[in-house]
Amino acid sequence: MSGDIELVGSFADEHECIHGVEALRGSKIQPARVFTPFPSEHLTEALGYGRSPVRKIVLAGGITGVLTGIALTVGTSWEWNLIVGGKPVVSIPPFIIICFELMILFGGISGLLGFIFNAGLPEVGEIEGYNERFGSDRFGVVVRCPESDSGRVEALLKEAGAENVYRESA
Amino acid sequence: MAAAADRVEAPSYADVDRSVLRLIAGLPGVKYWAWIGFNATLVAIAAFLWIRQVYVGMGVTGLRQPTMWAVYITTFVFWVGIAHSGTLISAILFLFRTRWRTAVYRAAETMTLFAVATAGLFPLIHVGRVWNAYWLLPYPNERYLQPNFRSPLVWDAFAVSTYLTVSAMFLFMGLIPDIANARDASTGIRRKIYALLCLGWKGTDRQWRHFSMAYLLMAGLATPLVLSVHSVVSWDFAMAQLPGWHSTIFAPYFVAGAIFSGVAMVITLLVPMRKILGIEDLLTPWHFDNLAKVVLLTSLIVTYSYITESFMAWYANDPIEQMTFHMRYYGPYGYLFWMMVLCNCIIPLLLFSPSIRRNMVMLFIISIFVNIGMWLERFVIIAGSLAASTVPSQWGFYTPSWTEIGILVGSFAWFIMLFSLFARFLPIVSMTELKEGISWLRQALRNDYFSEAQ
Numbered sequence: 001m002s003g004d005i006e007l008v009g010s011f012a013d014e015h016e017c018i019h020g021v022e023a024l025r026g027s028k029i030q031p032a033r034v035f036t037p038f039p040s041e042h043l044t045e046a047l048g049y050g051r052s053p054v055r056k057i058v059l060a061g062g063i064t065g066v067l068t069g070i071a072l073t074v075g076t077s078w079e080w081n082l083i084v085g086g087k088p089v090v091s092i093p094p095f096i097i098i099c100f101e102l103m104i105l106f107g108g109i110s111g112l113l114g115f116i117f118n119a120g121l122p123e124v125g126e127i128e129g130y131n132e133r134f135g136s137d138r139f140g141v142v143v144r145c146p147e148s149d150s151g152r153v154e155a156l157l158k159e160a161g162a163e164n165v166y167r168e169s170a
Numbered sequence: 171m172a173a174a175a176d177r178v179e180a181p182s183y184a185d186v187d188r189s190v191l192r193l194i195a196g197l198p199g200v201k202y203w204a205w206i207g208f209n210a211t212l213v214a215i216a217a218f219l220w221i222r223q224v225y226v227g228m229g230v231t232g233l234r235q236p237t238m239w240a241v242y243i244t245t246f247v248f249w250v251g252i253a254h255s256g257t258l259i260s261a262i263l264f265l266f267r268t269r270w271r272t273a274v275y276r277a278a279e280t281m282t283l284f285a286v287a288t289a290g291l292f293p294l295i296h297v298g299r300v301w302n303a304y305w306l307l308p309y310p311n312e313r314y315l316q317p318n319f320r321s322p323l324v325w326d327a328f329a330v331s332t333y334l335t336v337s338a339m340f341l342f343m344g345l346i347p348d349i350a351n352a353r354d355a356s357t358g359i360r361r362k363i364y365a366l367l368c369l370g371w372k373g374t375d376r377q378w379r380h381f382s383m384a385y386l387l388m389a390g391l392a393t394p395l396v397l398s399v400h401s402v403v404s405w406d407f408a409m410a411q412l413p414g415w416h417s418t419i420f421a422p423y424f425v426a427g428a429i430f431s432g433v434a435m436v437i438t439l440l441v442p443m444r445k446i447l448g449i450e451d452l453l454t455p456w457h458f459d460n461l462a463k464v465v466l467l468t469s470l471i472v473t474y475s476y477i478t479e480s481f482m483a484w485y486a487n488d489p490i491e492q493m494t495f496h497m498r499y500y501g502p503y504g505y506l507f508w509m510m511v512l513c514n515c516i517i518p519l520l521l522f523s524p525s526i527r528r529n530m531v532m533l534f535i536i537s538i539f540v541n542i543g544m545w546l547e548r549f550v551i552i553a554g555s556l557a558a559s560t561v562p563s564q565w566g567f568y569t570p571s572w573t574e575i576g577i578l579v580g581s582f583a584w585f586i587m588l589f590s591l592f593a594r595f596l597p598i599v600s601m602t603e604l605k606e607g608i609s610w611l612r613q614a615l616r617n618d619y620f621s622e623a624q
Contacts, residue, residue, distance in 0.1 A: 014609045015616075034375040037183055037381045038347070038606045040340045047375055052383035057392075072308055076316035087320065092322045097402065103327040108336040108388060113341060115384035118368065119377040123370030129373050132354040135347070137183035137605075 006032065006168035008129045009141040014040055016161030017139035019048045023156045024143060032144040033127070035134035035140060052115040061110025062103045069099030084130035129168050142168065180483035181451075186604045190348075191355045193447050198594050209587035216580020219573045220295055228298045229619050230573045237568035242296035244461060245578050247548045249289035249429070249585070250330065250403050251424070253430025254396055255464075256282025257337065260344070261392035263518040269610070270460045277443070278436045279341045279542075280598065281395050283586040285435075286334045287597050288581050293326075322405040329402040336395055340388050343381070346598040399429040404441040407551065413494035414555030417482070423475035423609075430468035431544035432513070435459055437537040439589065441530050443598075452599055455528040465540065471517035472547075476515065490560050497558040498550060502567045507550050513543025 011017040017034070020119045021043065024031055034043060073095035081089055116122075129142035141162070143153050223230050256278040263271040294303050306327040310316050317324045328597060351370035353364035371377060404424035407415040417423075437458065444453040483495040498507050517539045526532045557567050570578075592598065 013612075015613065031375075035373050036375070036378060037351075037373060038602045038609065040609075041382070043375065044379050044382070048380055049375075052380045054380050054383040055387060056382075057386045059564050069528075073319045076308075076310075077319070080315055081399040084318075084320075091320055094202040094325070095396075097325045098319055098328055100324075100394075100398060101402075102333045104391050104398075105335060108332075108339055110341045110385050111384045112390070115343065115380045118380040121369040121371065121377070123372060125370075126376065127372045135351050135373050136187050137352050140397075 002018065004144050004148060005147055006128055007145065007153050007157070008131070008166055008168050009143070009160075009162035010131070010133070010164045010166075011139040011141070011160075011162055012137070013161065014139060016045070017141060018042050018046045020141050020157050020162060021158035023160050024141070024153070026093075027141060027152070027156060029145065029149070029153060029156075032142045034142070035130060035138070037135055037137060052118065054111060054118055056112030056127035058107050058111045058120075058141075061114075062107035065103035065106030066099045067104040068106065069095070072102075075104060081146050091157075140156045181216050181608060183605045183608065186601050186608070187355070187383040188621065189449065189452055190599050190601050190604075191594070192597055193449070193599075194352060194597060197353070202594060206587060206590060212583030213580050213587060214509045216577045219576040219580070223295075223298075223573055224300060230571060232569050232571040232574060233421050234566060234568065235567050236559060236564055237519075237553050237556045239296075239556060240465075240549070240568050240577055241574040242292050244548040244552050245290050245581055246292035247307075247403055247406075247424075247544045247552070247579065249285045249292070250333075250400060250427035251291065251431045251548075252435045253285035253333070253337070253432065253542065254400055254428035255397040255436055256280070256285070257392050258429050258432070259436070260340065261389040261396065264389045265393060269424070270457055271453075271605055272607045273599055273604070274436065274440060274461065276341075276344065276456050276600045277598050278432075278441055278594075279337070280589060280592050281432075281436060281439060282586050283334070283337045283341050284592070286330065286337055286434075287583045287588070290330060290334060291581070291584075292509065317571045322402065322409045323401045325377035326406055329399045333395060333399045335394055336388070340392055341590065343385055343388060344600060344602075344616075345596065347373060347381070347602045348600060351601055365411060367436040371455060400425045407555075411530060412555055412559060413491045414487075414498065414551065417479060419475060419478055419482075420608070423472070423479070426471040426475065427544060427547060428466060430472050431541060433461055433468065433542070436535040437465070438531050438541060441534040441537070445530075447593070447598075449599065452604070455530075457526070458530065458533055458598060459527045462521045462533060465537070466518055466521040466525070469514060469521075469540070473515040476511070494558060501554070501558055503554045503557070506546050507554070508548040510543050510550055513539040514547060515590055517543075519621075527576055 009020055011020060014036070017036070018040070021031055021034060025046070031047070034047065036043060074090050075097065077089050077091075082085040083089060129140060131138070131140060141157060143157075144155050150167075157165050219552075222500055231240075231242075256275075259271050259278040260275040260282070263275070276431055293302050293306075305311075306317065306324065308317055308324075318323075330555055339343070346368050349364050349368035350373065353361055356364060401421035401424065404420035408417055408420035410416060440453055440458070440461075444450055483491045519534060519535055520526050520532070553568050558565050
């Protein structure tokens with residue numbers, strides 16, 4: 001909304017940052033984004049996020065890998081129906097190894113691509129509210145709110161332990 | 171527990187950044203480039219020897235019937251084994267939430283990638299006609315005949331290439347937040363390169379949420395992968411009906427040996443690295459103590475495997491199998507077998523002593539012995555079993571040529587050169603995970619976890 005402003009609360013401690021997010025959400029204010037120097041499960045919970053869809057992408061990748069393995073081994077054996085040493089044309093135990101390796105390969109590639117896609121990478125532009133210290137030793141909570149709410153937001157963040165609350169853009 | 175509280179509260183997140191980022195700041199000095207140049211020279215000599223081998227033919231090696239697998243395949247298995255501890259430390263210990271792994275896992279993971287990359291060269295060197303190496307890939311020939319998927323060599327091609335790809339992706343993913351950190355701390359062209367490598371990472375809640383899930387799943391996938399890869403490598407031998415190779419215990423035996431040699435190699439690399447880079451505060455004796463315990467455990471498993479293997483040969487009462495093992499102990503390669511026992515079974519027992527586990531010089535020496543012992547183990551199994559097989563009239567004992575020795579030495583130089591380049595230009599210690607560890611300790615202290623534990 002054009003009349004909104006962005007307030008950034010900077011925290012020195014992960015748990016104070018989590019308290020800040022909980023306080024905001026308790027007041028029906030959802031932070032626009034939170035910057036942290038490392039992943040925090042508690043923060044993800046505090047923000048009310050569900051599980052990442054990456055797991056479904058990895059599952060789909062793994063299943064595709066197994067099916068590719070079956071197609072490759074069974075398909076090529078059927079294509080050239082040659083019995084070697086009296087063994088069955090479709091020998092399940094050795095083919096499981098190929099299917100297993102392809103499951104891991106496709107699952108892994110899907111995981112990386114799923115992460116990159118869902119995380120919005122590559123991120124070419126600047127993200128509003130980003131401060132280089134948020135990658136190092138500070139936690140940043142960015143809140144977009146109407147000008148009239150800024151006092152309340154600032155008070156909530158400071159009460160939770162924010163070292164500093166500043167206005168990012170008008 | 172007040173003393174412990176003081177100790178863990180002392181480093182801040184910024185301290186971690188300062189300690190790690192100073193390692194990659196500025197340009198390296200003359201000594202560093204001399205070290206890289208020395209290793210590059212050895213690699214160039216190995217490359218020359220390989221080109222000569224391609225030009226002249228495999229006759230320049232010591233490979234003769236019946237011993238057609240020897241130093242090259244031994245070195246291939248050795249490097250694949252070395253790779254395993256990286257994934258053990260980075261993936262398996264990650265799933266178990268083992269705290270001591272945080273400072274060492276990046277170095278171990280880097281070692282994994284470069285060890286697999288080194289291992290992958292050896293089948294290409296060994297096949298002689300390298301231009302036909304693509305026959306291993308699932309690619310039909312002119313009669314539309316695909317590779318034989320029942321062959322353990324094809325399984326190996328799948329397993330090792332999957333391992334290389336997944337290890338590279340796992341390492342890259344873990345590096346992204348740390349490279350972003352390096353980007354924010356640097357300027358000029360270096361900043362641009364780091365910005366490109368970290369894909370513009372900013373550490374938002376959205377990015378971390380998907381990162382955490384993908385990293386967890388990648389660790390979950392890498393865990394069975396690491397166990398499967400060396401099992402598949404062991405089946406290169408175990409699937410063949412050759413006395414000394416055809417054994418059902420090979421898969422767990424090789425996996426334990428791989429972790430044993432790999433963790434020893436981590437110690438070999440980290441002991442000088444912490445001194446040279448001055449990161450004694452990050453890599454403490456506590457980390458080495460834990461690594462040494464893994465070496466000790468796997469040494470005992472390997473020793474147990476040697477005993478089981480010999481027991482089975484005796485108990486099965488098969489004269490040919492018994493002759494193979496007799497030749498292994500007392501034949502022309504017998505001295506290598508007993509050196510292997512000394513290096514892998516006896517010397518690591520010193521690690522029962524806590525003071526030795528925390529003594530860097532002793533650890534370094536023991537780790538070198540383990541590396542030598544594990545290379546010898548593969549040589550004794552591979553070349554020793556082929557040399558003295560079923561029919562004594564066909565026995566033939568192998569001696570490596572200078573070409574093979576030169577390429578073996580070159581492989582070590584190649585590995586060390588890649589590792590040294592990585593350690594100087596990218597974060598070799600994970601800042602992200604160290605900070606996570608600090609946060610965990612702060613929370614534990616806040617909850618008075620340690621006094622409760624007492």
